[in-house]
Structures are given as C-alpha cells and as structure tokens.
Amino acid sequence: MRPSQAENPSPGRESGVLDRALALVEFLRAHCPWDAAQTPVTLTRYLLEEAHEVAGAIAGGDPDALRGELGDLLLNVAFQVVIGEETGTFSREEVVAGLEQKMRRRHPHLYGLGPAEPWETLKARERGGGPPASILDEVPTGLDPLLLAYRIQERVAKVGFDWDDARGALDKVREEAEEIGRELDEADPDRLRDEIGDLLFAAVNLARLAGVHPSAALAAANAKFSRRFRALEGLAMRDGVVWGQATLEELDRLWDEVKRLERAAAPPAGPEAP
Numbered sequence: 001m002r003p004s005q006a007e008n009p010s011p012g013r014e015s016g017v018l019d020r021a022l023a024l025v026e027f028l029r030a031h032c033p034w035d036a037a038q039t040p041v042t043l044t045r046y047l048l049e050e051a052h053e054v055a056g057a058i059a060g061g062d063p064d065a066l067r068g069e070l071g072d073l074l075l076n077v078a079f080q081v082v083i084g085e086e087t088g089t090f091s092r093e094e095v096v097a098g099l100e101q102k103m104r105r106r107h108p109h110l111y112g113l114g115p116a117e118p119w120e121t122l123k124a125r126e127r128g129g130g131p132p133a134s135i136l137d138e139v140p141t142g143l144d145p146l147l148l149a150y151r152i153q154e155r156v157a158k159v160g161f162d163w164d165d166a167r168g169a170l171d172k173v174r175e176e177a178e179e180i181g182r183e184l185d186e187a188d189p190d191r192l193r194d195e196i197g198d199l200l201f202a203a204v205n206l207a208r209l210a211g212v213h214p215s216a217a218l219a220a221a222n223a224k225f226s227r228r229f230r231a232l233e234g235l236a237m238r239d240g241v242v243w244g245q246a247t248l249e250e251l252d253r254l255w256d257e258v259k260r261l262e263r264a265a266a267p268p269a270g271p272e273a274p
Helices: 020-030 033-037 040-060 063-086 094-106 117-126 145-157 166-184 189-209 214-239 248-267
Strands: none
Touching: 020 063, 020 117, 033 214, 040 063, 063 094, 094 117, 145 189, 145 214, 166 189, 214 248
C-alpha cells in the first residue's frame, strides 16, 4: 500500500510550489549584489517586520493584503533556508524533516505512535526528561520585546512571583514613572534608558494582570492615534494650517476637535439592563 502524505509528506527538491520561492532567492543571490550580501543577521529585522505585517493583515481582515504579506514572509523564510544551504549549515530537506519529526512527536495519536499526551509531558520528553535549568529557558528569546516581556511574566507568575492583583502592578508603574522623572533631571542616557525599560516592563505586567494583552492594546492605540491624526490632517487643510509652522497649541486645538467630533459621531449607549 502506498504511504499517505501524512506518513511521507516530504516532496522532492523541486516538486513543490513553495520550492519556487527557494529558487527565486537563489536567482536573486546569484544576480543582485544587495541580495548576495545579506546574512541571517542582516535579514532578521525584515523577517520580524514581515511577521508583524502578516499579523496586521490578519487583524485587518483583508485577504488580498494577507496574501501579499504571506508572500513577503515566505521570501524571508526562503532567504534563511537558502543561506543555510550555501553555508552548509543545513539543507531544505533537513528543515522540513525536522518539522515533520517534531509534529510526529507532538501528535503521536495522529501518526499511530501512541496515545495523545499532555503538552508538558511531550515537552519534558523533548528536553530529555529532566526539568529545564530555569523556568525561563522555554521562553523564546527571539520574540519582539513587548511579547517577550509578557511571556517572561507569564512564566514567573506560574511559580508565584507575581502581584496579587493589577493594583500592585499599577503602583509599580507609578513608582517607575517617578524614577524616570528623577533621571530626566540627571540627564544620564544609560540610566534613563534603563528606567524607561523598567516602566515599559511594569506597564506590560499591569496589562497582563488587568486581563489585557499588551500587544493588542498597543495595536489598538496605534490604530486610534493614526485614525485621529489623519482626521487632524484634514482639519489642518480646512483651516489652512501649514505643517512645520503651526505651533503645538494650534495642533492641540485641532486634536481636541478631532476627539470632540469622534464623540459626537459615536452611537449612543444602549439602555441599561434591567
């Protein structure tokens, strides 16, 4: 009986559609000086940016944008694979085989390898059965800093290193903000950077304990600010405001008008529940 795709899902080197992305990168590396000069390190920022662009397209519910962003992300993944082959670090076959083996280990019940097992049991087996040296060892260090802070706090909270509620985290945010105020007076850039980092870390903790994902909250804030600023640009054009010459007071007045218009356009709140 011929094995199913699940049992032997690896295509030949050039038989799959996705292999065309690898061939495209090979062509670019051979003919474009900029592409040829790139390394896994120099391409990391683009890989992360494209992953965020994909997430943004998903959040926006735009299938055309998602298709395009997935193509950009695939290009960056293909770059990493092709460079790995060029340097002899690994091959495309090894990348796919490693993925297949991992999914088999983590889904033994789907491949006839045994019953379904709890996630922590599977992870412990992959570690060789012993516990990690630190509870932070399983936090992926390649996450963007905002999400990494959230994951670190999640992990330490599991062993009780956490505030009782969001009020404790809020007090910490206030404390860190006051320390920044003192460092602004001292004008030490290194210490100021550290204190601002502490404030951001504390704000992430506050969001987590308040039941709000910080990435979602920041994404919503970015969208709100962008929406309001575009409206401000329209009001500035209406009033003949010249960018670069307007005072902050003039722009603040327009900003307040934008917010008033938003409130006026908002649908009225529904009746209170009996």
